[in-house]
Amino acid sequence: MDHLDALENESIYIFREAHRKFKDLAMLWSIGKDSTTLLWLARKAFFGKVPFPLVHIDTSFKHPTMIEYRDRVAKEWAVDLVVSRNEEALRAGMEPGKGRFVCCNALKTQGLQQVLDRHGFKGVFLGIRRDEEGSRAKERIFSPRDKNFEWNYKDQPPELWDQFNTSFGPDTHVRIHPLLSWTELDIWGYIRREGIPVCPLYLSRDGKRFRSLGCVPCNFPIASDASTVDEIIEELKVTKTPERAGRAQDHEAAYMMQKLRSLGYM
């Protein structure tokens, strides 16, 4: 068993554990490489049939290529896809010009909260990884959020020996993170090994590519000639630039990501 096998098995174990313990589950699919890998692993865990819906929180600022890719993959893999927007905030004119913190919180965090409330989801799978940024490094695999959606990162229950905390109060929902131990390089190595289709925005065109996918106004491509998965892997082996360098919300102010996440951001 190699390193990718070990990660795959760990993720499958988490999926099956969550499915056994929670009735109303959903998976957040951001269309990016991580949550698409997550979807692939869910298909493996449940022998091809994903037993819960996928949720895409559409801020309306996503690149058309992402939407095209989303609809194509959803159809091909016959998944149950729920697309949700915070229509109220959008009607009121929410956009990044109002401030990135405010916009992310309204269109993503509150957008997620709305869809959880509407469908009564008790558990949500998310494709976050510990190596992405500091506050994600502190996450548990099963991570509760209270009724106000807040993350009490100062007092998290212990998690050991794959015995997850799976019973929570009625007003709590749980975030489940099967990819927590993966790195960016693991994800790309696995995408290559398994032949998982990725959004074309990751591949270089005219000397630029996206390393992390987000909303058009707040996400910038990096200079890169990596136009295949193989070339991306070679690039990542030598890069010294962090993955989320092109994500504006990470750099707006000190601790912004931590504040967003303690309020329920993904």
Place this chain on the structure above:
Amino acid sequence: MNIDDTLRIVIVGHVDHGKSTLIGRLFHDTSSLPEERYREIEATCRAQGRAFEFAYLMDALEEEREHNITIDTAQTFFKTSLRPYIIIDAPGHKEFLKNMITGAAAADAAILLVDGAEGVREQTRRHAYMLSLLGLRQVVVAVNKLDLVGFRRDRFEEVEEEIRGFLLSVGLVPAHVVPISAREGDNIATPSERTAWYSGPTLLGALDSFFPARDISGLPLRFPVQDIYVGDGKRVYAGRVESGCLRAGGRAVFSPSGKKAVVRSVEKWKQPALPEAHAGECVGVTFTEELFVERGEVLSEAGEASPSAREISASLFWLGNEPLRLSARYVLKLATAEVEAVLSAITERIDSSTLEVVERHANRVGNLEVANVTFTLQHPIAADTFKENPRLGRFVVVVGEFVAGGGIVREVRSDRLGGGTRVVRLHARMMTEPDGNFIDLSREAGPVEFEISPGFVARLGGGEKVAIRLCTADQLEKIARLAFGYGLGMTFRRGPEGNRVVLSREGPVSQAPAEEGFPVI
């Protein structure tokens, strides 16, 4: 797992002994730090009017930066020429022990940091003890901050002797004890000229000598049922092979139910007919006959099944805010089994820092204490001792919604009502003959458990004796334990009638057993 597969390491030790600084240093010296991160940290430090702090890399959360402590477990990644590492930073503050345990439980190996100036402190000892309770055996000690003591050999050796002595008392032998300065980079990646008297490996060299420890080979098959998926006209039993090898066509037995089955197929998605699956693999299994077993049952090969445990004695660490109480009910989770259990004995309560036995036969175990305890389970589950099979020999205790403690199984007592074990009520088998009381066990060749009644103990207390004719040496041992527990005298004789023991009692009768674990009917 190969030597060049990722190794997960945890860094533990007393607060302020330099964990976060060491991590920053490891990153820097292995060129694993993205330049932008370095600049970010530099900017933050400058804004706060401080010198550059490596610790900020790991202490990404705001509170931690402000208070200079690590609150939770964080994981991050670096690489040597040998292999990649996942590094788990564990907080040194006493209040955060549950985070330290969360970190250490996921690790293959540990670095125990000791401040060379301060020496071994409370959390140094507590963390070392927890490593041993978590079953971590690959430990390297780094004696840090030697720059503060002028890289003096005699000071290093003093600390080395102290920590080696403590580790030995909890059953740990460090692979190496390395003199370092995390802040100045001595003996991290390259040997330091300032410790010319030291001939061992650098810290990274010591880490490279460890093995990824997640692979369990050479142990018998254990496949706990995680879930059952019904569809396409078949029942697929999903689970992970915890140890050994699961083979298609193999004969197998479930614990604790004792149900037997033949494996028809071992499956993964798009791989419906695997010949076998090894430790760590998540698979689905079908059987040749219709079978109904539930989550929590453990599949083994016939003849080497997990015992069906009705009672578990364990070493336990307690993290709950409320104390663990004698006679209270808890939920235990062991592999995929979940069972309600009564805490039937607290044999010893131990201070997790000094290792002192605080109390014997205690009523409660407090936050951060360690204890040797016995749980009586409401229904039997499959369990091994930690020594025999770590994967099936560890469990957590759940209070309300959350994990509040964990333990490793020292001893398993079988289900008295199943698994082929006969329960023999000694009082009911006693015959009174002219030459005294007599119990004949000479035909009880199979596994047995004994029970005795208070009346039986009282009769012996009244001056009567009972002779018991034995069949097996196992019976001798069990009766000796019984005698010990009830404070009875025992003599063993080998004569023409075979092997016999005589039980008797002198002095006042004790109605309650002196030792836990002996049923009174």
